[in-house]
Amino acid sequence: MKKNTQVLLAARPQGAVKASDFRIDMNELPELQAGQLLIRNHFISLDPAMRGWMNAGTTYVRGVEIGEVMRAFTVGIVEVSKHPAFQPGDAVQGLLGVQEYAVSNGEHLLPAAGKQFPLSWSIGALGMPGLTAYFGLLDKGQPKAGETVLVSGAAGMVGSFVGQIAKLKGCKVIGIAGGAVKCRYLTEVLGFDSAIDYKNEDLHAALKTLAPEGVHIYFDNVGGEILDKALLHLAFGARVVLCGAISQYNEASYGGLKNYLKLVTARGTMSGIIVLDYFPRAAEAIRDLTQWLNDGSLQYKEHIVEGIEQFPAALNMLFTGENFGKLVLKIS
Amino acid sequence: MKKNTQVLLAARPQGAVKASDFRIDMNELPELQAGQLLIRNHFISLDPAMRGWMNAGTTYVRGVEIGEVMRAFTVGIVEVSKHPAFQPGDAVQGLLGVQEYAVSNGEHLLPAAGKQFPLSWSIGALGMPGLTAYFGLLDKGQPKAGETVLVSGAAGMVGSFVGQIAKLKGCKVIGIAGGAVKCRYLTEVLGFDSAIDYKNEDLHAALKTLAPEGVHIYFDNVGGEILDKALLHLAFGARVVLCGAISQYNEASYGGLKNYLKLVTARGTMSGIIVLDYFPRAAEAIRDLTQWLNDGSLQYKEHIVEGIEQFPAALNMLFTGENFGKLVLKIS
Numbered sequence: 001m002k003k004n005t006q007v008l009l010a011a012r013p014q015g016a017v018k019a020s021d022f023r024i025d026m027n028e029l030p031e032l033q034a035g036q037l038l039i040r041n042h043f044i045s046l047d048p049a050m051r052g053w054m055n056a057g058t059t060y061v062r063g064v065e066i067g068e069v070m071r072a073f074t075v076g077i078v079e080v081s082k083h084p085a086f087q088p089g090d091a092v093q094g095l096l097g098v099q100e101y102a103v104s105n106g107e108h109l110l111p112a113a114g115k116q117f118p119l120s121w122s123i124g125a126l127g128m129p130g131l132t133a134y135f136g137l138l139d140k141g142q143p144k145a146g147e148t149v150l151v152s153g154a155a156g157m158v159g160s161f162v163g164q165i166a167k168l169k170g171c172k173v174i175g176i177a178g179g180a181v182k183c184r185y186l187t188e189v190l191g192f193d194s195a196i197d198y199k200n201e202d203l204h205a206a207l208k209t210l211a212p213e214g215v216h217i218y219f220d221n222v223g224g225e226i227l228d229k230a231l232l233h234l235a236f237g238a239r240v241v242l243c244g245a246i247s248q249y250n251e252a253s254y255g256g257l258k259n260y261l262k263l264v265t266a267r268g269t270m271s272g273i274i275v276l277d278y279f280p281r282a283a284e285a286i287r288d289l290t291q292w293l294n295d296g297s298l299q300y301k302e303h304i305v306e307g308i309e310q311f312p313a314a315l316n317m318l319f320t321g322e323n324f325g326k327l328v329l330k331i332s
Numbered sequence: 333m334k335k336n337t338q339v340l341l342a343a344r345p346q347g348a349v350k351a352s353d354f355r356i357d358m359n360e361l362p363e364l365q366a367g368q369l370l371i372r373n374h375f376i377s378l379d380p381a382m383r384g385w386m387n388a389g390t391t392y393v394r395g396v397e398i399g400e401v402m403r404a405f406t407v408g409i410v411e412v413s414k415h416p417a418f419q420p421g422d423a424v425q426g427l428l429g430v431q432e433y434a435v436s437n438g439e440h441l442l443p444a445a446g447k448q449f450p451l452s453w454s455i456g457a458l459g460m461p462g463l464t465a466y467f468g469l470l471d472k473g474q475p476k477a478g479e480t481v482l483v484s485g486a487a488g489m490v491g492s493f494v495g496q497i498a499k500l501k502g503c504k505v506i507g508i509a510g511g512a513v514k515c516r517y518l519t520e521v522l523g524f525d526s527a528i529d530y531k532n533e534d535l536h537a538a539l540k541t542l543a544p545e546g547v548h549i550y551f552d553n554v555g556g557e558i559l560d561k562a563l564l565h566l567a568f569g570a571r572v573v574l575c576g577a578i579s580q581y582n583e584a585s586y587g588g589l590k591n592y593l594k595l596v597t598a599r600g601t602m603s604g605i606i607v608l609d610y611f612p613r614a615a616e617a618i619r620d621l622t623q624w625l626n627d628g629s630l631q632y633k634e635h636i637v638e639g640i641e642q643f644p645a646a647l648n649m650l651f652t653g654e655n656f657g658k659l660v661l662k663i664s
Contacts, residue, residue, distance in 0.1 A: 059597045223593070242596050256588015261555070264574050264604025265391045272596025 002029045007098035007311045009064045013054055016319065019312040021054065022070065029101055037083045039092060039102045041076040044308070045123035046315055046327040060274055069097040070311070075112050075122040076102070093122045098311055100331055114290065124157055124326040125300040126289055128275050132243060133161030134285040136273035138169075140241045141217040145170030148211050150230060153221030154195065155182035157326035158243055162219045163192050164298050171217075174210050176203070176226060178321050185324075190299055198226060207233045214266070217241065231259040240270040301325035306332050334361045339430035339643045341396045345386055348651065351644040353386065354402065361433055369415045371424060371434045373408040376643070377455035378659040380650055392606055401429040402643070407444050407454040408434070425454045430643050432663055446622065456489055456658040457632040458621055460607050464575060465493030466617040468605035470501075472573045473549040477502030480543050482562060485553030486527065487514035489658035490575055494551045495524050496630050503549075506542050508535070508558060510653050517656075522631055530558060539565045546598070549573065563591040572602040633657035638664050 003026050010023040032038055053071050055063050064071050075093040078086050083106045086092070091112035096102035112119055113126040124130065136158070143149060149166040153159040154175025163173045163186065175186040175195045183195035196206040203226065207215070214235025220227045221243045231240070240263070263270055278285070292298035303325035305314040310329065317323045335358050342355040364370055385403050387395050396403050407425040410418050415438045418424070423444035428434035444451055445458040456462065468490070475481060481498040485491040486507025495505045495518065507518040507527045515527035528538040535558065539547070546567025552559045553575045563572070572595070595602055610617070624630035635657040637646040642661065649655045 228588070242593065256560070256590045257592050258588045260589050260592065260602070261574065261604070263602060264606065267604065267606065267609065269601050269603040270592070270595060271601040272593070272599065274596065274599065277599065 002101065003027070004029045004099055004101045005308050006100070007070045007308065009054060009066055009068055009070050011066065012056060013051075017051065017054070017312060017316050022312045024309055030103060032080055032082050032103065034082050036103055036105055037081040037086045038079045039076045039094075039096060039104060040079050041074040041096055041100060041102060041331055043075050043120040043123055044098055044311070044329040044331065045073040045127065045129075046305075046311075046318060046323075046329055047073070047129065048318055050315060051319070060276065069099050071095060072098045073123045073128055074098075074102070075119055075127075091119060091122070093127065098308065098329075100308060113286075117293065120302060120304070120328050120330070121293075121300065124302060124328065125161070125293060125298070126286060129157040129326060130161060130289050131278055131282060131285045132273060132275040133158045133165060134289060135275065135278040135281070136241050136243060137162045137165050137217070137219060139278070140271060140273050141219060141239050143169045143171050143217055146172070147216035148172045148174065148213065148235065149217045149219065150174045150176070150207070150211065150215040150233070151219040151221065152176040152198075152226050152230070153243075154186055154192070155324060156221060159219070159221050160186075160190055160301070161298065164190055165292075166217070167191050167193075168292065168297060172211075174207075174215075176222075182324065185301075203229045204232070211235075214238065219243065228257050228259050231257070231262045234262055234266040234268045236266055238266050238268040240268060242270065242272040303327050304330050306330045308332075334433065335359070336361050336431055336433045337640050338432070339402050339640065341386060341398055341400055341402050343398065344388060345383075349383065349386070349644060349648050354644045356641055362435060364412055364414050364435065366414050368435055368437055369413040369418045370411045371408045371428060371436060372411050373406040373428055373432060373434060373663055375407050375452040375455055376430055376640070376661040376663065377405040377459065377461075378637075378643075378647055378650060378655075378661055379405070379461065382647060383651070392608065401431050403427060404430045405455045405460055406430075406434070407451055407459075423451060423454070425459065430640065430661075432640060445618075449625065452634060452636070452660050452662070453625075453632065456634060456660065457493070457625060457630070458618060461489040461658060462493060462621050463610055463614060463617045464605060464607040465490045465497060466621060467607065467610040467613070468573050468575060469494045469497050469549070469551060471610070472603060472605050473551060473571050475501045475503050475549055478504070479548035480504045480506065480545065480567065481549045481551065482506045482508070482539070482543065482547040482565070483551040483553070484508040484530075484558050484562070485575075486518055486524070487656060488553060491551070491553050492518075492522055492633070493630065496522055497624075498549070499523050499525075500624065500629060504543075506539075506547075508554075514656065517633075535561045536564070543567075546570065551575065560589050560591050563589070563594045566594055566598040566600045568598055570598050570600040572600060574602065574604040634660055636660050636662050638662045640664075 008023045011021045013021045074096040078090040092109045094109045112122040149171045151159045151162045155177040166173045173192045175192045178199045183197045186192040186195040218230045219241045303323040340355045343353045345353045406428040410422040424441045426441045444454040481503045483494045487509040498505045505524045507524045510531045515529045518524040518527040550562045551573045635655040
């Protein structure tokens with residue numbers, strides 16, 4: 001029998017995720033039943049939403065149970081199939097968990113992205129984060145050419161796509177990121193009009209200069225103080241889009257929103273994006289994202305960490321901002 | 333020459349309004365020029381928005397200057413007219429200020445409400461507060477029959493109309509008010525389904541019982557802690573309508589909003605209502621409100637204070653919750 005390395009939830013974290021919140025186990029794989037298939041995970045997506053999945057109770061999905069394999073989007077290759085719709089060698093993606101191998105009955109499995117792209121892009125540019133950026137900006141934000149779009153967490157996967165897609169739609173784009181390297185990346189590589197280094201610049205002063213007419217769309221990937229400050233710069237009729245992922249962070253990490261009444265005087269609206277709501281429309285996003293990635297108008301950067309045992313440490317990078325690009329765990 | 337008693341802004345208040353923030357002056361009326369008319373104010377509307385007008389700077393309107401007559405909606409009778417469109421005896425309403433007499437060039441003056449209603453209703457049920465409730469609920473809130481509507485400040489002018497109009501639209505209505513007397517008024521006189529006395533009841537516990545399915549529309553007249561708590565009870569697809577008036581309160585009076593991320597998981601939206609935006613559609617509201625007031629399906633209660641010199645004390649009643657009904661100052 002094959003052995004399967006699995007990362008199980010061992011404890012509910014208080015605040016930041018610690019290595020001891022997980023337990024790495026080696027278990028025997030069960031024998032495949034008729035209708036099942038065995039997938040070898042090649043890449044595991046590390047997403048901010050995971051922090052919330054570790055909490056007890058249900059928000060938009062139920063929390064992971066203690067002792068259960070940690071939930072994760074993954075992409076892998078079918079090794080054995082007793083399911084008529086799948087063949088060994090098929091590349092598939094799904095919520096297959098932080099583990100080397102997964103047994104599936106085929107439900108909710110999707111084909112991986114086209115062969116012209118690296119396998120790992122299925123859980124990034126062409127996966128949930130890509131769709132979050134696409135529908136969050138285009139459907140919730142409704143950008144119009146000439147409008148000013150502000151995005152926080154702009155060097156992150158979702159933020160970088162939001163900004164680039166906004167540029168493709170003719171908007172002026174301002175990104176907020178931490179540090180000069182990320183800020184230069186936004187303007188020099190991704191084509192943002194400007195970038196604000198929140199660690200070293202005064203956000204209010206920068207926005208007064210860069211967006212004197214105000215911000216028409218603020219796409220929020222971080223919540224808390226940056227969101228609160230951004231509210232004061234809303235233009236008339238502004239849309240604030242809260243990326244669903246932030247609802248899953250450790251609650252203690254943000255204070256209260258003081259400037260929400262700016263929504264009233266600016267005639268703004270604030271709402272959130274939960275990507276699950278857009279699954280029925282995924283094909284629209286995949287079609288456009290594929291085209292933009294192919295023709296080079298959309299740049300995609302990955303940050304790959306190797307080794308399933310690196311999962312707890314890698315997950316924490318998301319919250320400290322250490323990663324630069326879409327964080328992916330490669331199973332060696 | 334006639335003397336005109338005027339209430340001037342004497343100082344910008346810090347926190348609550350004090351009598352010394354105003355100065356009462358007696359001034360001679362200027363001689364009427366061609367194209368002008370003289371109006372004797374009979375009733376002055378006391379509105380929460382006034383607190384904001386006393387601040388420096390511009391939000392949706394500019395702040396009142398120190399030494400200027402305090403801004404107010406009033407209704408009165410034309411005494412003298414050198415304007416072709418107005419005759420002595422005409423009942424008119426407008427932003428004529430806290431003063432006994434006003435000289436106007438006719439701009440922005442509107443006829444008072446129909447003669448079947450008391451003159452004072454022009455600045456209440458059929459004035460800005462009535463329109464705020466009407467468009468805030470119907471246009472921003474988009475109520476559907478069978479939905480649950482929660483309204484705070486429910487015994488106030490705007491809140492009481494929001495709740496009653498929601499009932500007319502087939503909604504289940506829960507009001508939040510301070511004290512048993514106001515709460516009984518909501519259920520026994522206004523026909524609300526239930527009322528929560530925020531001074532003596534736990535809002536979370538009450539909402540769990542009264543709205544186990546969540547709240548589809550929350551119409552917020554108070555902001556702060558009650559808004560923050562209400563957010564946790566939003567139903568899927570909920571609309572939060574912030575009454576513009578609250579944006580004008582003393583900012584120090586509310587803490588930060590902690591539960592705004594509930595907007596994400598509930599797929600809710602939050603936006604504000606500024607009644608000025610709906611002036612072009614005022615006739616719609618006046619038509620419906622007139623009908624509902626005439627056929628008795630809309631109850632209206634006034635709280636009348638007499639004497640222009642009572643203005644500072646009366647204004648403060650709005651913020652302490654002492655008034656019970658639409659607060660109006662009658663000029664004796």
